[in-house]
Amino acid sequence: MSRFLAFLFALAFPVIAQAQGLRAELPILGDDGSRVANHRIASDRVAAAEKLPGAVVAANPKGDVTLVEFYDLNCPYCRRASADIDALLKADNKLRLVLVPFPVLGIPSILAGRVEIAVSKMLKPQDFYRYHRALYAGRGVIDGQRAINAASEFKLDLQKVLDAANEDGITDIMKAHVRFADTLNLKATPAYLVGDVAIQGHPGQKGLKAVIDSVRKCGKAAC
Structure with missing residues (x-):
């Protein structure tokens, strides 16, 4: 994968892996009882995120609550979050998941992200979700080759995947995701949009479930 724009190097480190020093506007708690960084967003931002060019409605398209995850494949908190979200999906058939690739933690993440976005255009959403989960299997850095x-x-043509991953259009998708995240001041991975809130960092399975339950109950992240 040799064709890359210099822009990609500027993408490498604008986001931190943890939501340290960010405010907690709403009383959203993590599984350890600590407050999780969050801030209110306009009610139309969840729907807007779904329209991003690389976003995938990965599970339960007819669900009643939408959870949008911005993630980097090499963020250790995103790996844990993926497992927790998978458990939530299995327990809650009304939870709708939208995945937004947000590779910002280094060149390996960018390379893997390019491939993942290319694959998302070639697979049905449910198959892409299985692919996304498979990327987290095993240990070590997730790069383009992985x-x-x-x-x-x-059963994809790997040369077609590689060619698609190298297209300039993938760069445009990544730029669109970064610009959108900037409008919401997202400064941590994973970051979630659900209901009226942006959550920065992973609150854990119970913490996420509490927010989802609240949105389902009153339309807000905290009733």
């Missing part, structure tokens, strides 16, 4: 290897399990 993302390509994971695609081989889905």
